[in-house]
Amino acid sequence: MENKSLDGLFEDLLQNESLFKNKEVLRPSYTPASLPHRTEQVNTLATILVSALRGDTPSNILIYGKTGTGKTAVARYVGIELERKSDDISIDCSVLYLNCEVIDTQYRLLANLAKHFGEDIPMTGWPTDQVFTKFKEAIDSKKQVIIIILDEIDKLVKKGDDVLYNLSRINTDLKNAKVSMIGISNDLKFTEFLDPRVKSSLGEEEIIFPPYDAEQISDILRQRASIAYKEEVLDEMVIPLCSAFAAQEHGDARRALDLLRVAGELAERENEANVGEVHVRMAQEKIEIDRIVEVVRTxxxxxxxxxxxxxxxxxxxxxxxxxxxxxxxxxxxxxxxxxxxxxxxxxxxxxxxxxxxxxxxxxxxxxxxxxxxxxxxxxxxxxxxxxxxxxxxxxxxxxxxxxxxxxxxxx
DNA sequence: CCTCCACCGGAACGTGAGGAGT
DNA sequence: ACTCCTCACGTTCCGGTGGAGG
Missing domain, CATH: 1.10.10.10 (Winged helix-like DNA-binding domain superfamily/Winged helix DNA-binding domain)
Structure with missing residues (x-):
């Protein structure tokens, strides 16, 4: 085995030119500037939320759909646009995004909300209702509309729906501020476990996200690939193949993006100048093995x-x-x-x-x-x-x- | 056609950990 | 600090069963 000097190590790796222009675009956290095949949902959501710009409280909304159907992306996208517009017309309106998988207890949720409005709340120790009161005081200090997006809300419900109950009737205690919620769930039946009062208040409006078909996934991939990859590095069959694999997986666009990204990483690792069909198949296999390894480990x-x-x-x-x-x-x-x-x-x-x-x-x-x-x-x-x-x-x-x-x- | 193997899988119950209420 | 409740994990008990071999 040949010994390389230490700075030769990264030197060599850096010289292999990357196939990517911007890999972040392929990650699930990225919110694209436009959302193909989701215009209907975007419009519905926007129609409901405009009232925020008039200073009213928008209806609470529940969004349903399987993984990778664009729920989070649409919600965040509309949220960003709403904040931008409210800035233009000088309305005080903020959109908060919270993922309930990470923040999975009442206390943490409230603490997070309060922290966002400048309240300093210890990670543990306070009674829950005191945190709630603090939060109310914090937001009610001025006239504003607050929209809380609760992603993976079903995770939260499993641990009790009191927070949702409290939040859903928070407006009755507020003089200046208005709060409305958007719940995102991939479990269609999760409302069954909900207190009927929470259910009706939370689900004033419901939006369903159908799965994408292979054609639609292709469009999404093409849009992202043009930003993520350098010109001409993707072989012709790469995108159709990713789409086909993902379509089998109940139309999961996230899966498709993962495939596209991992295929590129694998090609890069092999010093290929192009991403080919082989790499997509390898990526499919790698993702599956990673999943299994993770399941077995836990x-x-x-x-x-x-x-x-x-x-x-x-x-x-x-x-x-x-x-x-x-x-x-x-x-x-x-x-x-x-x-x-x-x-x-x-x-x-x-x-x-x-x-x-x-x-x-x-x-x-x-x-x-x-x-x-x-x-x-x-x-x-x-x-x-x-x-x-x-x-x-x-x-x-x-x-x-x-x-x-x-x-x-x-x- | 009946038997009988080697399990299946439902039901009811026991236990201990952890959370909520008081 | 205390009880009460829920929940996950296991056990005990047991009726049920498709089909090769008699």
Whole structure:
């Protein structure tokens, strides 16, 4: 192996010219200057929000749609435009964007809101209603319209809807300020768990975002690619292929953008001057593997043990593994890593969960005289999964472990 | 056609952690 | 500080079952 001087290291890498002009454009956080195929939604949203410019309170809005249908982008885009316009005509109007996946408790939400209006609130310690009062005082100090965008609002609801209830009736306590909310959810049914009062107040207006089809995704990609990539680096088939893959994935534009970005990164890494079809396919695979690795890594230990049992059996030459076999191996593993042995009933549930996550395929089959069982087939790449499993400090000691596999009565 | 294997999977219940209310 | 409630995770119990072999 050749030794390079240290400044040669980055020197070389820098000399490979980048294929990108501006990679940020392909990230989900980017809000583009125009949104193809979402004009209808943009207009609806704008129509509802104009009243803010007249100093009135706009209706509360709920936005529904699956991941990657442009909900967040549209909401932010309209929000930016609204603030810009309100500046022009000297109306005090601000739009706040909060992601409830990150800010997932009442307290944090209120603290964040209050902080935005200059109130200094400790991260913890205060009673929740005091924070709420502070927040009200802060905004009511002057005449203004505040629009709060709550992204992934379903995450918040899971932890109780009191905040939403309080926020939705905040206007009755305010003299000067007006508050309205935009909730964004990708779960169509999440209002079912809502207090009826919150439900009706929050959902005064509802906007549904349908998935994009492959054509529409292509348009979006073309628009972004022209900003993100340098001229002529994308092969002809790249965009259609990304779109096709993403369209299969329920029309997820975010996925399409990820594909387009990762394909470019892979091409760059190989010092290619162009991004080609191969890179898109590699990107598709990489994204999928990354997803699986992440899912496996965060599995509870018991599920990891069950999964590892399946892998050991498969390695032993079994093509179709059955529940009974898995359970036998599983018990041995538990003894070895000093974990409690769960009942077979529970383990079948764990296996079903792994099935749902797409890590396994478990099908109930009848073997006639020889009973009825699940046949289990792995649907993940073995080596990378094995590595991830053994990263777990408890499973680590299982490297090289050979289970005693009882002879099959029947083959 | 009946049997009977080796599990499936529903139901009800137990337990402990954590949050809300008081 | 206390109780009460919920929720995730597990267990126990058990009726149910598709089809190869008798």
């Amino acid at each position: 599995l509870p230990t018991q599920s990891k043990l069950a999964l590892y049992s399946v892998m050991l059996l498969r390695n032993n030459g079994h093509r179709n593994v059955t529940t009974g076999e898995v359970y036998n191996v599983y018990r041995q593993l538990c003894v070895n890593v000093d974990m409690d042995i769960l009942t077979q009933r529970r383990v079948t549930d764990l296996i079903s969960e792994l099935d749902m996550l797409g890590i396994l395929n478990a099908v109930v089959v009848s073997k006639g005289r020889y009973g009825r069982t699940k046949e289990i087939v792995l649907s993940v790449p073995i080596e990378s999964t094995r590595r991830v499993l053994l990263e777990d400090y408890r499973l680590g000691m299982l490297a090289g472990f050979k289970p005693v596999i009882t002879a099959q009565m029947h083959l």
